[in-house]
Amino acid sequence: MQTVFFFGNGQADGSAQMKDVLGGKGANLHEMTRLGIPVPPGFTISATLCSPYLRERRLPDDLRSDVTTAVAQLESVTGRDLGGAEAPLLVSVRSGAPVSMPGMMDTILNLGLNDTTVEALAAQSANPAFAYDSYRRFAQMYGEVVFGLTAANEESPIEHATEELKRLRGVEREIDLDPADLAELVQTIKRVIHDETGKVFPDDPWEQLWGAVEAVFRSWNTKRAMAYRRAHHIGDAVGTAVNVVAMVYGNMGEDSGTGVVFTRNPSTGEPTLFGEFLPNAQGEDVVAGTRTPEPISAMTKIWPGIEGQLREMGRMLERHFRDVQDIEFTVERGKLYLLQTRGAKRSAQAAVRVAVDMVAEALLSEQDAVGRVDPDQLERLLHPTIDPDLEVDVLATGLPASPGAAVGRVVFDADTAAERGADGEPVILVRRETNPDDFHGMLAAEAILTERGGMTSHAAVVARGIGKACVAGCKEVHVDEAHRRFEVNGRMVAEDDWITIDGSSGRVIAGSVTLTAPAPGEHFEQLMQWADKFRMLRVRANADTPADAARAVEFGAEGIGLCRTEHMFFEEGRIEIVREMIVAKNLAGRRKALGRLLPIQRGDFVGLFRAMDGRPVTIRLLDPPLHEFLPKTDEEIKRLADTIGVGFEELRNFISVLTEVNPMLGHRGCRLGITFPEITEMQAEAIFEAACDVADDGIEVMPEVMVPLVGFAEEFDRQASVVRATAEQVFARRGRHVEYLLGTMIELPRAALTADKIAETAEFFSFGTNDLTQTTLGLSRDDAGRFLPAYVEFGIIPDNPFQTIDRDGVGALVETGIRLGRETNPKLKIGICGEHGGDPRSIRFFHEAGMNYVSCSPFRVPIARLAAAQAALKDAPAVSQV
Secondary structure, X not given: OOOEEEEEOOEEOOOHHHHHHHHHHHHHHHHHHHHOOOOXXXXXXXXXXXXXXXXXXXXXXXXXXXXXXXXXXXXXXHOOEEOOOOOEEOEEEEEEOOOOOOOOOOEEEEEOOOOOHHHHHHHHHOOHHHHHHHHHHHXXXXXXXXXXXXXXXXXXXXXXXXXXXXXXXXXXXXXXOOHHHHHHHHHHHHHXXXXXXXXXXXXOHHHHHHHHHHHHHHHHXXXXXXXXXXXXXXXXXXXXXXXXXXXXXXXXXXXXXXXXXXXXXXXXXXXXXXXXXXXXXXXXXXXXXXXXXXXXXXXXXXXXXHHHHHHHHHHHHHHHHOOOEEEEEEEEXXXXXXXXXXXXXXXXXXXXXXXXXXXXXXXXXXXXXXXXXXXXXXXXXXXXXXXXXXXXXXXXXXXXXXOOXXXXXXXXXXXXXXXXXXXXXXXXEEEOOOOHHHHHHHHHOOEEEEOOOOOOOHHXXXXXXXXXXXXXXXXOEEEEOOOOEXXXXXXXXXXXXXXXXXXXXXXXXXXXXXXXXXXXXXXXXXXXXXXXXXXXXXXXXXXXXXXXXXXXXXXXOOOEEEEEHHHHHOOOOOHHHHHHHHHOOOHHHHHHHHHHHHHHHHHHHXXXXXXXXXXXXXXXXXXXXXXXXXXXXXXXXXXXXXXXXXXXHXXXXXHHHHOOOOHHHOOXXXXXXXHOHHHHHHHHHHHHHHHHHHHHOOOOOEEEEEEOOOOXXXXXXXXXXXXXXXXXXXXXXXXXXXXXXXXXXXOOHHHHHOHHHHOOOOOEEEEOHHHHHHHHHOOOOOOHHHOHHHHHHOOOOOOOOOOOOOHHHHHHHHXXXXXXXXXXXXXXXXXXXXXXXXXXXXXXXXXXXXXOEEEEOHHHHHHHHHHHHHHHHHHOOOOOXX
């Protein structure tokens, strides 16, 4: 089996279709070579070797001979020799997974330099500063990547030595050091490596190469890479390829440089070339954020003609790959080379606009466009922004690196951000510049602010990819990590202070600013129209108030899949009546309190029916145990005791009796309605009276009454008889009949396993996957968060089962319930109203299982619409490409 693939001189062993073997980066290097684009020659070591290496910690014996052959080819093509004293071959060694993971794995540049070859490079280039700067970069990268001399949230030992020399020489940048200083710095780095690790820096280029290859394979399992894979649902077994490519140099002087360019704006989606470059620099200078680069628009002043070449090559690649491209390039003494192209990470706004625009440009079909946008991204279009007319206290303005706005407390390291973010606290991560080790903290933060870096820096690219607001390269901010504060224009902002980040304008604002709702725009509406055309699943919303219902309709909801009536009871002025009903000593007392609740509930339902305007409304009867409504503190108990005229101790004892050891499995749901049928009667009467009131006004109503927590068919039948009898009484009294459905939640394993019996009288099922997950897995949703992350990390489970459906366990019960229910009633309407109703991967499962609809929170409705369309398109016959 071939494991080493060469590319160069217009010929390539691989192609873009070989990403599983060559990785995305390698596959595209081979493809660009085939297209005649100027790419430095090189070879790719197969990603299939990564996992075996990580298991065994050794490379296959035959790989050495294959790599030796590939290096000989590279030497022949370039006219240079690895380790040559006159014309040394220098290479980069870079990762490249089949799935793009920008910045998550390791790269080494200038490999092949030693005390001999650096002199040859200096003589050949007639530029000793360039040669020793390249050597310095190689030594530092090799020490950090191969020998592991990095330190999270602080300077590495190598960085410390470098900063110390710059301070002594009075310069700000490494390239400002003279050749002698750079040579001294290389030897200092070598000493640091030996002192810190006990190992000697290798001078033999072949030893360097094998050390780098193994380090790149190892980087697949770094903390940041694993965190990225978990966040983006990428399997651990995929592995990374290794790309060994002949070096071209952007640090040979002012006629050289490096940069990153996007074929369209990755923040807005506008069809304009977007990017940055740095003269006299190498690639890591741009992405690391250690220098602030120039915009692409300034390139024509420095390198006439290069910008035009970039534009033409970008257009060619975009049309070839039918996607926006993120291109890394180097200019060496006026000649342009492309080092990488890949599908660009982009903001939600850009993803939607690009997909729609590319249909208009005949690059994509409507089906392609629907499939190109990650459903989870849509939620970012619906998040708050800052009102442009609002007066705010602007501390500083940096680069608008990732759109959106967020408010939070300042923290200065990724671990703190992750810890406090996990507790639900809004935090803003503030750093000099981020690095890949910060990923877990960036994921937990509301937004990111960096002192250094540009629009294509690590912070910017990662923030756009994970949908976080980001302001980068904010030069007015001076971060003091040691004292956990930053200074900006004479003002100090300390850890825990509130700030607001506006990633759309680049503003950093003092304090907490009120945010406003966004307007998704015409491209969003077009994409949603296409999604609605292709999907099979209907999409409803979980909504308890008319305001929630109206918002859900704005987002495209086709009904209410879950109205939780108990939420209405907690409002001020109502909870007191509910409490009186609960503590009543007899039926007469309960009916008296329920009579006061009836007009309130009726008004709630009238509002919902009007807001939904003819769309179905599924109303769940009272579900939680009664003690949840009762007062907890002595002060509250005394106030209620005085109101209803009982003694404090008597009431406190009564509350104690009602309190259950395990209320989730206690006296709740249909069990309440069976023991207290008057509660069901009141709720049913309120539902049907409200339906008649709205119907009297000429508005169509479609109520669906849902009985919760049914485990036995007899439980449902008893509650159904109460609801139906109440409905007939209301209809007779009002002289009007309203069509309605009566169904149940399937949220217990027994209900799923006996669904055929329940379906004999139930007219619809709605799977309550929150409780079904708890009761199937024996997990408490409120407590399992303490260990579920570890279960995911250890590979015991692929995902948190409360976020993504457990297909093998809970999913099997869902499929069983659907099959049994429809064997009894082929027309049975079936939906889902748990949190999984808004999760794209779960929606895929619900589509496959044959459900009629999903129901989710209003803000997740667009996500569900798009995910449902993508699920349907995956099942559809292949569509010819445009």
